[in-house]
Amino acid sequence: MSLQATTRPPAQRQARAVRLGPRSVAALALVSAVGVAGFGWPFLAPPTSRIGAHAQDAPWLFAGVLVLLVAVVAAAISESGLGPKAVAMLGVLAATGAALRPIGAGTAGIEPMFFLMVLSGRVLGPGFGFVLGSVTMFASALLTGGVGPWLPFQMLAMGWFAMGAGLLPGPDRLRGRGELVMLAGYGFLAAFAYGTVMNMAGWPFMSALASNVAFDPHAPVAANLARFVAYCLATSLGWDLGRAVVTVVLTLTIGPAVLRALRRATRRAAFETPVTFDAAEK
Numbered sequence: 001m002s003l004q005a006t007t008r009p010p011a012q013r014q015a016r017a018v019r020l021g022p023r024s025v026a027a028l029a030l031v032s033a034v035g036v037a038g039f040g041w042p043f044l045a046p047p048t049s050r051i052g053a054h055a056q057d058a059p060w061l062f063a064g065v066l067v068l069l070v071a072v073v074a075a076a077i078s079e080s081g082l083g084p085k086a087v088a089m090l091g092v093l094a095a096t097g098a099a100l101r102p103i104g105a106g107t108a109g110i111e112p113m114f115f116l117m118v119l120s121g122r123v124l125g126p127g128f129g130f131v132l133g134s135v136t137m138f139a140s141a142l143l144t145g146g147v148g149p150w151l152p153f154q155m156l157a158m159g160w161f162a163m164g165a166g167l168l169p170g171p172d173r174l175r176g177r178g179e180l181v182m183l184a185g186y187g188f189l190a191a192f193a194y195g196t197v198m199n200m201a202g203w204p205f206m207s208a209l210a211s212n213v214a215f216d217p218h219a220p221v222a223a224n225l226a227r228f229v230a231y232c233l234a235t236s237l238g239w240d241l242g243r244a245v246v247t248v249v250l251t252l253t254i255g256p257a258v259l260r261a262l263r264r265a266t267r268r269a270a271f272e273t274p275v276t277f278d279a280a281e282k
Helices: 022-044 050-054 058-079 084-104 113-124 126-144 151-166 177-205 221-235 237-253 255-269
Strands: 002-007 275-280
Touching: 022 151, 022 177, 022 221, 084 113, 084 126, 113 126, 113 151, 113 177, 113 237, 113 255, 126 151, 151 177, 177 221, 177 237, 177 255, 221 237, 237 255
Parallel strands: none
Antiparallel strands: 002 275
16 A cells, blocks of 8 residues: 555636635725725815824824734735745745836836736735735835835735736636736726825825925815825826836736746646545555
C-alpha cells in the first residue's frame, strides 16, 4: 500500500485567491460605511451641526479610525482563506504595483499601477482586490515617503478601486475584446472616482477665507457641493484625466498579456484545489 497524492481538477469557474465569507463581507461593509462617512462628512453633516466647528480635526479622526478598520478587514479576509499561495501572489503584485507608482511621480496622471490593480482585481476577485489595493498603496507610500494622514484614505480608496474590478460581470465567461473594453471603461471611470474621493479627503483642510472653492462649514450642502465641483475642476481634472487615459491605453495594449499571465499563475497556484491522498496498491 502506498499513498499517492492526487489533485482534483478545478471547477470550470475562474479561481479566486480569496472567497469572501459572511464575516469578511460584514467587515468590508463596516469599513466602507465608515469610509463613506470619512470622505463625505462635509455633505452629511448639516450646517447647524457642531461637527462644523471641528472641520480641521475630522479628517484626522477618520484617518485614525480607518487605520484600525482596514486592519480588521485584512484580518477578516485572511481568516476566510488567504493561504500561503495567495499571500505569495499578494506580495509579488503589491511589490510590482508599488514599484510602478514612482514612474509617474510628478508627471500629470502617468500612474501605471492603476491598470495593474484593475486586472488583478478582475482575475483574483473582489476580496483579494481590496487587500491588494490597500497593501499596494501602503507599500508605495513607504517607498516614496508619502506617509501622512492621507494614507489611510488612499488605502481605502485603492481597495475600493481594485475590489470594484473584481465585482464586474462575467468573470467566468467574458473574454477577448469585450472583456478588455469593459475593463478599460471601468478603469477610465474609476480613475476619476478615485481622484474625486481623494479630493474629498483633503478639501475640508482648506480655509474658507482662502478661496471661494474651499469648504465652508456654515454654508448649506448645495453651496458646498458647488464649491467642491469647482475645486475638482480647478485642481485635479487634468491629473485625473491623465490617469484615466493611461489606464485605458495600458489595459487595451498590454492588458491581454497581463490577463493571461495572471490567469496562468492562478491556475498553477490552484488556490481552490483540494489535495487528497488515496490508498493505492502497487
